[in-house]
Amino acid sequence: MALIEAKNLTFTYAGREKPSIEDINLSIDRGEFVILTGPSGCGKTTLCRCFNGLIPHFYNGELKGEVIVAGLKVDEHPTYELACHVGMVFQNPENQLFALSVEKDVAFGLENLGLPREEIRKRVDWAMKMTGIYELRERAPYELSGGQQQRVAIASILAMQSEVMVLDEPTSFLDPLGAKQIFDVIYRLNRELGITVILVEHRLDLAANYATRVIVMNDGKIVMDGPPKKILSSEKAKLIGIGIPKATRLYQILKNDGIPLRRNKTPITPKEVAELIVEAFNHD
Amino acid sequence: MIEVRNVYFTYPSGVEALKGVSLRIDRGEFVAIMGQNGAGKTTLVKHFNGLLRPTKGEVFVDGVNTKDASVATLARKVGYVFQNPDHQLFCETVEQEIAFALKNFGFDEESIKRRVDWALNLLGLSQYRESSPFMLSGGERKRLALASVLAWDPEVVILDEPTIGQDYAQKEKLRQFILQLRAQGKTIVIVTHDVEFVADCSPRVVLMANGRIVADGKAEKILTNPKLLAEASVIPPQVTQIFMELEHLGFPREVVDLYEAREIIIKRFKMKVKK
Numbered sequence: 001m002a003l004i005e006a007k008n009l010t011f012t013y014a015g016r017e018k019p020s021i022e023d024i025n026l027s028i029d030r031g032e033f034v035i036l037t038g039p040s041g042c043g044k045t046t047l048c049r050c051f052n053g054l055i056p057h058f059y060n061g062e063l064k065g066e067v068i069v070a071g072l073k074v075d076e077h078p079t080y081e082l083a084c085h086v087g088m089v090f091q092n093p094e095n096q097l098f099a100l101s102v103e104k105d106v107a108f109g110l111e112n113l114g115l116p117r118e119e120i121r122k123r124v125d126w127a128m129k130m131t132g133i134y135e136l137r138e139r140a141p142y143e144l145s146g147g148q149q150q151r152v153a154i155a156s157i158l159a160m161q162s163e164v165m166v167l168d169e170p171t172s173f174l175d176p177l178g179a180k181q182i183f184d185v186i187y188r189l190n191r192e193l194g195i196t197v198i199l200v201e202h203r204l205d206l207a208a209n210y211a212t213r214v215i216v217m218n219d220g221k222i223v224m225d226g227p228p229k230k231i232l233s234s235e236k237a238k239l240i241g242i243g244i245p246k247a248t249r250l251y252q253i254l255k256n257d258g259i260p261l262r263r264n265k266t267p268i269t270p271k272e273v274a275e276l277i278v279e280a281f282n283h284d
Numbered sequence: 285m286i287e288v289r290n291v292y293f294t295y296p297s298g299v300e301a302l303k304g305v306s307l308r309i310d311r312g313e314f315v316a317i318m319g320q321n322g323a324g325k326t327t328l329v330k331h332f333n334g335l336l337r338p339t340k341g342e343v344f345v346d347g348v349n350t351k352d353a354s355v356a357t358l359a360r361k362v363g364y365v366f367q368n369p370d371h372q373l374f375c376e377t378v379e380q381e382i383a384f385a386l387k388n389f390g391f392d393e394e395s396i397k398r399r400v401d402w403a404l405n406l407l408g409l410s411q412y413r414e415s416s417p418f419m420l421s422g423g424e425r426k427r428l429a430l431a432s433v434l435a436w437d438p439e440v441v442i443l444d445e446p447t448i449g450q451d452y453a454q455k456e457k458l459r460q461f462i463l464q465l466r467a468q469g470k471t472i473v474i475v476t477h478d479v480e481f482v483a484d485c486s487p488r489v490v491l492m493a494n495g496r497i498v499a500d501g502k503a504e505k506i507l508t509n510p511k512l513l514a515e516a517s518v519i520p521p522q523v524t525q526i527f528m529e530l531e532h533l534g535f536p537r538e539v540v541d542l543y544e545a546r547e548i549i550i551k552r553f554k555m556k557v558k559k
Contacts, residue, residue, distance in 0.1 A: 013419065039451040040423025091422045091449070092370060143297060146367050146445075147321030169422070172448040173367070175320045175477050177517035202451050205480060205522055243452035246480060246522035246542055253546050259553055270522045274529030277549065281533055281556060 001071070002027040003164065003196055004051060008065035011046060011055055020046040022220040024065070030163070033190050033197045035207055035228070038217035039241050044200045045091060047217070048166045051198065052086040053079040070163055084113065087157035091168040091200075093149040096156075097141040102133055105141055106156045113160070127159035130185045132178070146173035154182060161193065168200045176206075183210055205245035208232060208268050216242060233266035247273040285311040285440060285471045286332055286362075291341035293327055301327040303495035304341075311439075314462065314472045316482045316503070319492035320517030325475045326367060328492070329442050332473065333362040346439075360389060363438030367445045367475070369429040373417040378409060381417055382432045389436055403431040406461070408454075423449035440471040447478045459485055483507060483521035483540040491516045508538045 009024040021043040028034055036044050049055040053074045056063045067074040070085040087109070090096045099105035106127055110120045128134040131151040136144065141152050150173045157165055165186065171179035187210045189195045201207045208214070214231040216224035218240050224231055231237050232248050244252075247270045255261055260283070261276045286309040293302040301324045309315055317325045330336040331343045334355045343350045345358055366372045375381040382403050386396045404410045407427040412420060417428055426449050433441065447455050455478075462472055462485065476482060482489065482503055489506040491499040493516045499506050506512060508524050520528070527539045535552070539545050 016419070040427075040449060040454055041421040045421060092368065094368070094370065145322055145326070169449060173321070173445065173477075175517040176479055176519040177514075178321055179477070180519065202449070203478075203480075241451055241453035243455070246483075247526060250523060250526065250542055250545055253542070254549060257546070257550055259549065270525035271529065274526045277526070277530060278533065281553070 003030045003070060004028040004198075005068045006047075006050070006065065007067075009047075009050060009067055010062075010064040011050065012062045013046075014060040014062075016061070018220075020220055021050075021217075024222055026215070026222060026225075028196065028198070030196055031190070031194045033187070033210055033212045034199065035204070035211040035214045036198060036200045036217065037202060037204065037214065037242055038223075040202075042217045043220040044217055045168055048088065048168055048198065048200060050074060051164065051166050052088050053077065053082040054088075080112070083109070083162075085162055086164045086166060087160045087162040088166040089150075089153050089157050089168060089170045091172070093146070093153040093173075094142075096153050097149060100140055101138055102141055102144075102152050102155075103128070103137040105152055106159050109156055109160045123159045123161070127155040130158060131155040131182065147175065147178065150174060151178075151182070158185065158189070161189070161195065164196045164198065165189070166198045166200075169202070170199070171206075179206055183207060186210070202243055204228075204232065204243055205247070208245060216240060229266045229268060232268055245269075251276065285309055285313075285346055286473075287344040288328070288331065289342045289344075291328075291331065291338040291343060293324075293331070293336060294339045301495055302338075305495070305497055307490065307497060307500075309471060309473065311471055312466065312469050314466055314485070314487040315474070315490055316485070316487045317473065317475045317490045317492060318477065318479075318482065318506075318516065318518055319498075323492040323516065324495045325492055326444055329364065329444060329473060329475055332440065332442055333364050334358040335364065356388075359385075359438070360436070361438055362440040362442065363433035363436065364442045365430050365433050365444060365446065367448070369417075369422075369425040372429045372432070373425060376416060377414055378404070378412045378417055378420070378428055379414065381428060382435050385432060385436050391436075399435045399437075403435040406434070407431040408457075421449075423451070423454065426450065427454070438470075440473065441465060443472070443474045443476075445476055445478075446474055447476060447481050455481060455484075477518075479507060479518060479521045483523065483542075486541065491518070493517075504538045504540045507540050 006024045006026040010019050010022050012019040050067045056075050057079050097105050107120055107124045131154050133151045154170055171182050190197045208228045211228050214228050232244055245268055248268050251267050251273050261280050267273045288305055288307040291302050291305045294300045319325055334350045337351055382400045383396050486503045489503045491506055499512050521540050523542055523545045524540050527535055
C-alpha cells in the first residue's frame with residue numbers, strides 16, 4: 001500500500017472563493033524522493049499542509065476528498081499523532097522555532113515522543129552536527145541569521161527520523177555550499193533509512209539530481225508527474241515556467257544547433273553535459 | 285552614491301559581524317553581494333539606510349554621513365526589501381501595505397492611488413488588492429514586500445534575497461525589471477545566494493567571507509574562480525562548471541552565460557569540422 005495517498009483532494013481556505021488545490025490524486029510509496037514544484041502560488045505548500053494534518057486541523061476551510069498517510073486518515077487523526085509519522089520543515093523557519101536555545105528546539109519533538117534521555121541526547125547531537133549548528137547549540141534561535149535558523153528547523157526534523165519528511169523550500173536562505181550539504185544529508189537518510197522525502201523546490205538545478213520523481217503543479221492541480229529526466233526534457237515543463245537547469249538547457253540548445261551530442265537520457269548535471277561535449281569533440 | 289569607509293560592526297550579543305569593510309558604489313551601478321551564511325552581507329546592507337550604524341568607521345549615502353541622518357530621511361532615498369517578508373508586512377490588506385509608506389512620506393491621495401496601482405500591476409498582485417498579506421503564498425509575500433518599496437521610487441533599491449520562493453518566470457520578470465530600473469539610472473544592490481540568477485544578470489559581484497570583502501569585480505571573473513568561491517561557500521554556475529571540465533580541450537574558463545557558452549562551443553565545433 002502507498003505511504004501517502006490523496007483521493008480527489010480539494011481544499012479551499014476560509015474566506016477564499018477559489019480552491020487552492022483542486023482534485024488532487026496522488027500516491028507516494030515508501031522510500032521515494034519526490035520533488036514538488038510549480039509556479040509561485042500554485043498550491044505546493046497547501047498540499048504539504050494536508051500531509052501532516054495542518055489542513056484541516058489548524059487552517060480553516062473546506063476539505064473535500066481524502067488524504068491517507070501511513071494508514072491514517074488525516075482528517076480523523078490529530079496533528080500530534082500525525083507528527084509521529086510526518087516531519088515538516090516550514091518555508092519560514094521562524095514559524096517553527098520557539099525554544100530559548102537551539103538544543104532545546106531540536107530536542108522538543110523527541111521529548112514529546114517520550115524517548116529515553118540517552119537516545120534524545122544522541123540524536124540531538126547527531127542532528128546538530130549533520131546540519132553544522134553544533135557550535136550554536138546554546139544560542140537563542142531568534143537571534144540567529146535566516147540561514148542558521150533554517151538549519152535548526154532542519155535539524156529538529158532530522159532528529160525525529162520520521163517515516164516521511166516534508167521540506168518546503170528548506171534551503172532558501174542557505175549559501176549554495178550549505179544547501180548542497182543539507183541535500184546530501186537528506187539524500188543519505190532517504191537511501192540508508194528509507195525515509196520518504198517530499199521536497200518543495202524551485203531550484204531544480206540544485207535538487208533534481210537527488211530525486212526519483214518530480215511532480216509539477218500549476219494553478220492548484222497536478223499537471224505532470226514522472227522521473228526527473230523525463231520532466232526536465234519536456235516542452236510542457238518549460239511552458240509552465242519550471243526552471244530547467246542551465247546544464248540541461250545548454251544540452252538542448254546545442255542539440256538543436258546540430259552539435260552531435262550522443263542521444264542519451266536528458267542530462268541534468270553539468271558533469272553529464274560536459275562528458276557529452278568532450279565526447280563530441282574527441283570523436284572523429 | 286554609497287561609500288563605506290573601514291566599517292566595523294559588533295552586535296549587542298558580542299558577535300563581530302563586520303571587520304573593516306570599505307566599499308564604494310556609484311550612482312547607477314548594479315551590485316550583487318554574495319558569500320556564505322553569516323558573512324555579514326545583510327549586516328552590511330542594513331548600514332546603507334541607517335538601520336544599523338557602524339561601531340567604528342563611517343558610511344555616506346549621497347554625501348551624507350548616516351550617523352547624522354534619521355532612518356526616515358535615508359529611507360526616502362534608499363529602499364530596503366527585507367530577506368524575510370514577514371519582517372516587513374503588517375497591514376490588513378495588500379493595498380494598504382503598499383500605501384503605508386507613501387502616506388508617511390506625505391504623497392497626496394491621487395499619487396498614492398496611482399502608485400499603488402502601478403506597483404500591484406508590476407508585481408502581478410492586482411488580484412490580491414483586498415486580500416490580507418498573510419493569505420498570500422511565500423513567493424507572493426516576497427513580491428508584495430518589493431512592491432511596497434518600489435512604490436515610493438527610491439534612488440537606491442536594496443533587495444535582500446529577492447529570488448527566494450520565486451519560480452523561473454518570476455525570476456525572469458525580476459531580471460527584466462532590474463534592467464529597467466538601471467535604465468532609469470537607479471542604483472541596485474542585491475544580496476543573494478542564487479548564482480544562476482547572478483550569472484543571468486552579470487552585475488558587479490562583491491564576495492564576502494567572515495565579515496570582510498574577499499573579492500570585488502565582474503561576475504564572470506569572480507564566479508569562475510573556484511578558489512575564491514570555495515572560501516565564500518559559493519558553487520560556480522552550471523555553465524561555468526561545464527567549462528571547467530572542458531578546459532583541457534582549450535576552452536576558455538571565464539564563461540557564465542548560457543548563450544555565450546553556446547557561441548563558443550559552436551565556433552569551436554565548426555573549426556574542428558574544417559580540420
